[in-house]
Amino acid sequence: xxxxxxxxxxxxxxxxxxxxxxxxxxxxxxxxxxxxxxxxxxxxxxxxxxxxxxxxxxxxxxxxxxxxxxxxxxxxxxxxxxxxxxxxxxxxxxxxxxxxxxxxxxxxxxxxxxxxxxxxxxxxxxxxxxxxxxxxxxxxxxxxxxxxxxxxxxxxxxxxxxxxxxxxxxxxxxxxxxxxxxxxxxxxxxxxxxxxxxxxx
Numbered sequence: 001x002x003x004x005x006x007x008x009x010x011x012x013x014x015x016x017x018x019x020x021x022x023x024x025x026x027x028x029x030x031x032x033x034x035x036x037x038x039x040x041x042x043x044x045x046x047x048x049x050x051x052x053x054x055x056x057x058x059x060x061x062x063x064x065x066x067x068x069x070x071x072x073x074x075x076x077x078x079x080x081x082x083x084x085x086x087x088x089x090x091x092x093x094x095x096x097x098x099x100x101x102x103x104x105x106x107x108x109x110x111x112x113x114x115x116x117x118x119x120x121x122x123x124x125x126x127x128x129x130x131x132x133x134x135x136x137x138x139x140x141x142x143x144x145x146x147x148x149x150x151x152x153x154x155x156x157x158x159x160x161x162x163x164x165x166x167x168x169x170x171x172x173x174x175x176x177x178x179x180x181x182x183x184x185x186x187x188x189x190x191x192x193x194x195x196x197x198x199x200x201x
Contacts, residue, residue: 013199014199023053025059025062025063028055028059029059029062031053031055032055032058032059035051035052035055036058040058042055042056042057044056070142070180070183070184071142071145072142073145073180073183074142074145074146074148074149074180075138075140075141075142075145077145077149077176077180078125078126078140078144078145078148078149079125079126079138079140081148081157081169081172081173081176082110082113082114082125082126084169084172085109085113085157085160085161085169086106086109086110086113087106087109088161088162088165088169089109089112089113089160089161089162090102090105090106090108090109091105091162092105092106110126113160114126114127116160117157117160120156121147121153121156123144123147123148123153124139124144125139125140125144125148126138126139126140127139148173149173149176149177149180150177154170154173154174154177155170157169157173158170175197175198178194178197178198179198182194
């Protein structure tokens with residue numbers, strides 16, 4: 001089975017332990033020391049993932065990190081949802097688009113959606129932030145991302161895509177909202193209920 005087909009393998013997705021992250025920083029460093037050559041490089045070639053396990057350079061951390069930066073997750077997932085919306089509106093349901101005409105249609109859909117969101121909801125999303133110190137900074141902020149995934153606004157977003165895609169978009173945003181709220185929660189999570197909510201898509 002190809003890697004791409006594996007992403008859609010329902011048996012793998014439904015397996016609660018298939019995607020367990022069990023590699024520690026210690027194991028990663030040990031693997032790096034086994035693979036690195038005298039020049040400090042790791043030899044990479046096609047189909048050696050089982051051996052290399054994704055390592056391409058020296059690990060940056062020597063200890064385990066059991067947290068994620070939730071603000072960046074809200075920013076990234078907001079931009080990801082927006083990209084899906086642009087494709088839905090343009091009627092092009094593939095992630096990577098090389099056709100010039102399709103790219104043009106997606107760009108037009110993006111401009112239209114972002115303009116409507118700013119006008120009707122008041123959020124300036126996924127646009128070049130000239131005030132950012134980092135090159136290519138985005139206008140999307142963590143606070144805006146939280147608003148996008150809020151109950152009130154996520155339902156407004158559905159109106160910006162064709163009717164046939166609204167239910168899919170609704171479920172995508174709702175599921176990501178559940179996940180983001182769970183990982184940022186300071187309370188205990190009902191794991192069974194969480195699994196039920198997130199696997200029901």
